[in-house]
Amino acid sequence: MSTRLQLRVNKVMLGEQALSGAVADVIPISREQGAQAYKGVIIPVSSHDTKEIEVLPGRYLVQAYLPSGNRLSIQVDALPEQTTPAVLEARRTANEWLGWQDLIGQRAGEPPSLARENANFAPVSPPEPGNAPMGVMAGPPATLRLAQSVPDVSVWTNLHELSKLRNGFPVEHLLQTLNPTSVQVLAPTFINEQAASFILQPQGLPLGSRHYGIVDRSGTIDLFCLPIPWNRLDRAYNLKEASIDIAVPLAREEYVGVAVHDPDLGTLLGYIATGRLPLANVITREGTDAHTQMMNVLYRKVDNPFAAAASAYVLLQSDPAPNADWHPWVTNLAIWFPWLPDGAVLEGAIRLKFAATDEDVLAASESFLNAWNRGIPMFAPVLRLLLDGVSTLVGDPDTNSEKLEGVLPKIRSLARAMATDQAFTSLRFGVRA
Amino acid sequence: MHQVPQGGAATHILAIGVGRYPHLVGGTGPRLPDHQGLGQLTSPPISARAVADWFIANFNNPGRPLSTVRLLLSEDSPQPFMNSKTGLVIPVPSATIDTIADAFKAWKADGDTYPDNLMIFYFCGHGIANGAFTALLAEDFGKDTANALDGAIDFYRNRLGMNRCKAKQQLYLIDACRTTTDMTVYAEDYAGRVFVQPQTKSAGNLRPVLYSTLFGQQAYGRVSKMSYFAEALLAALSGAGGDESQGDWRVRTSSLHLAIEANLTRKANAGIATAQISPADDLITFDVHYMLAPPQVPVIVSCRPLAALAAANLRCLLAGALLQERVPANEAWEISLPVGSYDFEATFPGGQYQPGRRLGQYVYPPERNVPVEVAP
Numbered sequence: 136m137s138t139r140l141q142l143r144v145n146k147v148m149l150g151e152q153a154l155s156g157a158v159a160d161v162i163p164i165s166r167e168q169g170a171q172a173y174k175g176v177i178i179p180v181s182s183h184d185t186k187e188i189e190v191l192p193g194r195y196l197v198q199a200y201l202p203s204g205n206r207l208s209i210q211v212d213a214l215p216e217q218t219t220p221a222v223l224e225a226r227r228t229a230n231e232w233l234g235w236q237d238l239i240g241q242r243a244g245e246p247p248s249l250a251r252e253n254a255n256f257a258p259v260s261p262p263e264p265g266n267a268p269m270g271v272m273a274g275p276p277a278t279l280r281l282a283q284s285v286p287d288v289s290v291w292t293n294l295h296e297l298s299k300l301r302n303g304f305p306v307e308h309l310l311q312t313l314n315p316t317s318v319q320v321l322a323p324t325f326i327n328e329q330a331a332s333f334i335l336q337p338q339g340l341p342l343g344s345r346h347y348g349i350v351d352r353s354g355t356i357d358l359f360c361l362p363i364p365w366n367r368l369d370r371a372y373n374l375k376e377a378s379i380d381i382a383v384p385l386a387r388e389e390y391v392g393v394a395v396h397d398p399d400l401g402t403l404l405g406y407i408a409t410g411r412l413p414l415a416n417v418i419t420r421e422g423t424d425a426h427t428q429m430m431n432v433l434y435r436k437v438d439n440p441f442a443a444a445a446s447a448y449v450l451l452q453s454d455p456a457p458n459a460d461w462h463p464w465v466t467n468l469a470i471w472f473p474w475l476p477d478g479a480v481l482e483g484a485i486r487l488k489f490a491a492t493d494e495d496v497l498a499a500s501e502s503f504l505n506a507w508n509r510g511i512p513m514f515a516p517v518l519r520l521l522l523d524g525v526s527t528l529v530g531d532p533d534t535n536s537e538k539l540e541g542v543l544p545k546i547r548s549l550a551r552a553m554a555t556d557q558a559f560t561s562l563r564f565g566v567r568a
Numbered sequence: 569m570h571q572v573p574q575g576g577a578a579t580h581i582l583a584i585g586v587g588r589y590p591h592l593v594g595g596t597g598p599r600l601p602d603h604q605g606l607g608q609l610t611s612p613p614i615s616a617r618a619v620a621d622w623f624i625a626n627f628n629n630p631g632r633p634l635s636t637v638r639l640l641l642s643e644d645s646p647q648p649f650m651n652s653k654t655g656l657v658i659p660v661p662s663a664t665i666d667t668i669a670d671a672f673k674a675w676k677a678d679g680d681t682y683p684d685n686l687m688i689f690y691f692c693g694h695g696i697a698n699g700a701f702t703a704l705l706a707e708d709f710g711k712d713t714a715n716a717l718d719g720a721i722d723f724y725r726n727r728l729g730m731n732r733c734k735a736k737q738q739l740y741l742i743d744a745c746r747t748t749t750d751m752t753v754y755a756e757d758y759a760g761r762v763f764v765q766p767q768t769k770s771a772g773n774l775r776p777v778l779y780s781t782l783f784g785q786q787a788y789g790r791v792s793k794m795s796y797f798a799e800a801l802l803a804a805l806s807g808a809g810g811d812e813s814q815g816d817w818r819v820r821t822s823s824l825h826l827a828i829e830a831n832l833t834r835k836a837n838a839g840i841a842t843a844q845i846s847p848a849d850d851l852i853t854f855d856v857h858y859m860l861a862p863p864q865v866p867v868i869v870s871c872r873p874l875a876a877l878a879a880a881n882l883r884c885l886l887a888g889a890l891l892q893e894r895v896p897a898n899e900a901w902e903i904s905l906p907v908g909s910y911d912f913e914a915t916f917p918g919g920q921y922q923p924g925r926r927l928g929q930y931v932y933p934p935e936r937n938v939p940v941e942v943a944p
Contacts (some may be wrong), residue, residue, distance in 0.1 A: 164909060164930045174813050196930045204829050208937075210930055410848035413822040452850055455772060488772045496768045519700055526728060527766040534768070547757055551699040556847050 138192045139218040142178040143185045144199055144207060146225035148234030154398040156180025156238065157199040157207075157223075158414045164210070165193035175417040180225065180238060180402070187218065197221050200414055202405025203240035232325040232332050236382045239405025239558075241392025243330040243382035278322065279333045279381060280306065280349040281361075282315040286474040286510045289314065294358075294511070294562065295545040298552050303354035303565040313347060328385070335379040340364045342440065343474050345510060352387035359391055359561040360513045362441040367397045374438060377401070390554045390561055400442050404558040407445060407516060416453040419446045441513060443468050444477035445558070448516055451481060457489045469502070477517045479506035484520045493533040499524065500534035507542050515553055515560045522550045569649050569658055570624050570637035577684035578635035580735075581623050582675040584704075585616025586663045586693030588642040591710030591719075600710030604696065610791050612692035613643035615743060615798035617660075619690050622802050625652045628858050632686040632737075636678055638671045642693075642707035663693070665706040665719045665761055672726065672763045679735035686856070687730075687738040691721070692795055695744025700724060703759040704744055720760030729764030731773050737854050739821060740777040743797040776821050777849040778828060800831035805856075807863030807904065810933040817859040825851060827934035834868065834935070838900070862907045866935040870900040871914050871924070876942050879920045885911040905931045914940040 144157050159178045163170035170191040178186045178199060192215040198208045207223035228237045236243045284290075293312030297304065310318055323331035333348075346363040349356065365377040378396040395401045406415035447465045454461075462485055468478030483502030490496050503524045512518045525546055529539040552562040586609070590597030593607035620639040627634045639649055640663035648657045661667045679687045694705040702723040709719035723742065730738055780797035794802075804819065804827035811823035819827075825848050869884070871877045882901045883893040886908070894901045912926045924942035 162930075162932055164928075172813070194928070194930070196932055198932070200826065204833055206826070206830050206833070206934070210928075410851050411825070412848075412851045413853050453852060455774065455852070457772075487768070490769050492769075499768075522700060523728060526725070527731065528768055531768045544757070549699075551701060553699040555700055555849075 136216045137189050138213050138215055139187045139189050140195065140197070140211065140213050141185045141187050141218050141220045142176065142197065142223075143183075143220070144178060144180040144201070144223045144225050145182060146180045146234055146238065147182050147227075147231050148180075148238070149231055150182075151235070151396055152179055152181030152184050152398055153235075153238060153402050154179045154181070154184060155400065155418050156402050157201050158417045159197055159199040161188065161190070162196040162198070163191075163193055164196055170195075177418060185220070195221075197223065199223050200411070201225065201238060201240075202402045202409065202411065202414075203238060204409060204411075229329055230325065230327055232334075233330065233382065235380050235394040235396060235401065236330075236332075236392045239392070239394050239402060240409050241382060241394065241405075242389045243332075243384045243392045278320055278350075279383065280310065280351075281319045281321055281335070282310055282313050282347045282349060283317045283344050284313045284315045284347070286345050286476075287314055288508045288510060290510050291507065291542070291545045291549070294552075294564075295548045297564055298548045300565070304356075306349060306351040306356055309349060309356055309358060309564060316344070323383075330385060331383045333381040333383070335361075335363070335381065337363050337376050337379070340376070342472075345474070348381055348391065348393070350383050350391055352383075354565045355387045356564045357391050357561060358564065359393060359557070360511070360559045361393065362395065362513060362559065365395050365397060365441055366438040367399060367442075390557060390563075393557070393559050393561075397442075400445070403442075403445060403449070407449065407514070408556055408558040410556075412449055412452050415449045419449045419453075437471075440468060440472040440475050440478070444475065444481065444514060444517065447478075447481045448514060448520075451484055451488070451520075469505070474509065476506040476509035476512045476521075477514055479503070479509060480512055480517050480521045480524070483524050487524050487527065496528065496531060496533045497535075500528045500531075500536075500539060503528065504535060504538055504542070507546075511549060512560055515555065515557045518546075518550065518553060518560050519555070522546050569620055569639045569660070570634070570651055570653065572633075572635055574633050574635045577632050577682040577686075579623075579627065579629055579632045579686040579688065580635055580675055580678045581620065581637040581688045581690070582671055583616040583620045583623075583637065583690040584640045584663050584668060584671075584693070585612035585614070586642045586691075586705065586707055587612045587614075588644055588707055589694065589705065589709060590707070591713075591716075592694075597711070598713075600713055600716055602713075602716065603710065606694050606696075606705070608644070609693065610644075611793060611795045611798075612743075613641040614793060615692040615795045616641055616690060617649065618794055618798060618802060619692075619741075620649070621652060622805060623688075626805070626857075628860055629686065629855065630858060631855075632684065636675070638675055640667055640671055663706055664708045665721070668706050668721060669761060669763050672721075676730065676733050676764055679730075679733040679738075681734070683734050683736050685735035685737070687733065687735045688741070688856075689739070690741040690743065690801075691723075692743040692798060695723075695742065695746055696720075696748070697746040698748055698759065701759040702742070702744075702746060704742070717758055717760050722758075722760040722762050724759065725762045725766075726764055727775060727777070728766045729762060730775060732764060732767035733773065736773050738773055738775045739856065740775065741797075741801060742777060743780040743795050743801075746779065746781055774850075774852045774854060776851045778821075778825055778851075779847050779849075780832075781847075796832060796835055797828065800828040803831055803866055804828050804934070807859070808866050808934045809857075810859060810863035810865075810907075814855075817861075817863055818855050819857040819859070820853050820855050821851060822853040823933070824856060830934040831866070834937075863933055864904040864906060865931045865933050867903050867905050867910075867931055867938060868900050868935065869903070869912055869938045869940065871921075872939040872941045876914065876916070876921050879916050879918055880914040880940075880942070881917060882940075883913045883915070885913070907932055912938050912940055914942055916942070920944070 809827035
């Protein structure tokens with residue numbers, strides 16, 4: 136029998152787990168035995184799932200980095216020919232249903248004080264999520280409007296115009312700018328004095344539409360992109376739609392948090408939101424076991440273009456090599472999913488990053504204009520890439536400069552409304568908190 | 569403040585600390601009517617001075633040795649800077665927008681000398697934000713009441729413009745608030761002066777940014793002391809950010825970020841700093857500083873329950889020999905130790921609690937917390 140460490144971050148999250156939940160380093164303390172350090176081990180955040188690694192017997196320091204920025208550490212003795220548990224205890228949230236939000240670093244999930252960490256876990260009984268036609272008023276502030284629309288370039292101009300109205304406007308005006316095909320008004324699934332939580336469990340929705348969440352808190356209106364449907368493979372390689380968890384802090388100055396309950400990639404979004412790209416890159420480049428290969432080949436590219444775009448963003452920021460093997464599949468992402476602007480933005484960013492000729496510069500500008508025509512990017516960092524790209528290219532005689540000049544003010548106006556520490560594009564309109 | 573021609577790739581520092589704002593609340597000049605409630609600061613000049621001093625005294629990067637350190641400070645009582653390497657005492661230019669523009673352009677020109685140059689930019693002072701855009705306020709912010717932001721640095725555009733600098737590795741450290749104000753909202757596209765415009769055929773420079781605080785949040789300094797971020801930065805460079813994955817001890821951008829974050833998170837959890845989490849943009853890993861000795865790691869020794877601290881004598885031992893000790897105090901005991909295994913003890917001369925021990929605690933970057941459990 137070999138000597139093994141059984142690694143896990145213990146956190147209770149409504150019975151769910153994040154298998155790629157944290158990135159850990161396993162450091163040998165008893166170095167005279169020739170034990171090696173294991174850097175970048177992906178370990179589950181779970182009440183029961185574990186990750187086992189084979190080690191030499193001896194004492195180890197395990198340090199785990201969570202997407203929230205919290206660091207956990209434990210010292211453990213790996214006993215010869217035994218499997219030794221190494222369980223790191225994550226902090227508790229005020230309620231179990233805020234666990235995912237806390238894990239990915241959303242303010243809504245933070246324990247309000249150390250005293251609250253010791254509070255009993257007491258999930259509020261969930262009311263039935265309500266559906267109502269557009270225009271039905273629900274009690275503020277804990278309502279969520281969920282709009283579905285066809286991807287459309289006009290959303291840029293419409294939102295740009297709304298961003299000029301700083302003294303507030305009815306939320307219906309915002310809804311109209313999205314040209315929605317349907318609008319639902321949802322009641323919270325859970326609520327406490329800190330936040331309201333809306334758990335969406337989409338089923339059977341096809342790819343190809345854009346989904347937005349809208350929260351109106353006393354004239355401060357937040358609009359945020361939602362990755363629906365977020366398809367994932369379960370352990371039996373069946374396609375499932377992940378739940379989307381939206382937490383609305385009751386303090387209106389705090390931004391809405393969006394968590395995707397995907398055991399494999401949910402935490403990747405947290406690392407992206409707060410810019411921990413080296414840790415995100417560990418998850419993006421996760422090992423080569425059969426399951427991961429299946430995910431890479433089938434799921435990320437075809438069934439979940441959102442995950443593909445998120446992964447491509449991490450690779451773009453982490454891999455400085457020109458002509459990397461993953462560059463062509465970003466082009467595929469842009470071609471195969473014309474309703475999602477992110478692929479075209481990422482394609483343009485790659486072209487611009489490695490531009491050597493006038494043709495390269497022109498190709499980059501064409502990618503960015505192509506993305507513009509598809510509406511606002513799903514991911515906030517990708518919106519920033521679009522801003523960077525167009526800001527850099529505008530005025531260059533080798534580009535479609537006139538068109539770029541036309542679109543830049545509208546991109547800038549949404550970049551001004553953007554929350555920069557979010558994974559998904561989140562825009563704030565109306566009265567500034 | 570410091571200039572050593574290296575004849576090859578080198579490191580160039582630009583550090584700016586703005587505490588004196590004549591046109592803001594408490595200032596000596598005509599007050600900007602739309603001052604946004606912003607006032608005088610004491611922490612930024614201390615912080616920027618300490619950062620410049622640390623690089624001159626301690627920085628080690630064999631492939632990119634230190635070549636230049638530029639320091640601009642606006643402080644109530646301007647003090648000269650003493651270069652710890654040369655012993656020279658040098659007057660420090662004020663951090664007005666014009667001197668910043670000149671220094672920034674000269675810094676960029678230094679960066680253009682070799683593609684392998686490492687560029688480090690540190691700013692501490694007031695910052696105001698609007699989405700992706702951040703205005704860093706120079707001393708003369710508000711001098712022109714009709715165009716207050718003419719006294720600010722447009723950080724977004726200048727960093728974007730630095731893609732035309734030949735230096736491939738650039739690190740930006742922004743120790744400032746990022747709160748949204750009416751001024752940045754109404755100024756729309758204008759967030760201050762731009763010194764360098766971007767170029768289309770760039771070299772794909774690496775330009776990570778470490779911020780002292782989340783978007784929409786305030787950064788916290790202390791009266792007449794270094795800011796929490798600067799303190800965390802220097803602790804990280806001194807050891808907490810050490811990474812041995814390349815076979816020797818280095819501070820890399822990624823480990824620097826983790827160490828700063830661990831430091832700030834600990835202070836936030838202790839109620840010292842308020843929810844000051846350090847996010848990053850475009851964080852890619854490259855080497856910053858090579859350590860000449862194993863790192864000194866911050867160690868935080870406390871008691872569980874915390875109330876026992878006030879009665880506890882705390883001791884740190886190495887292989888049975890006493891290294892350090894502390895008499896009873898209300899707060900946790902912070903010390904620095906080289907990487908290694910140590911024993912920690914809490915004893916109670918007054919007998920309020922039973923003694924407690926934590927044996928063989930491995931101290932390793934970014935920091936180590938050692939709560940010693942004791943029973944009444």
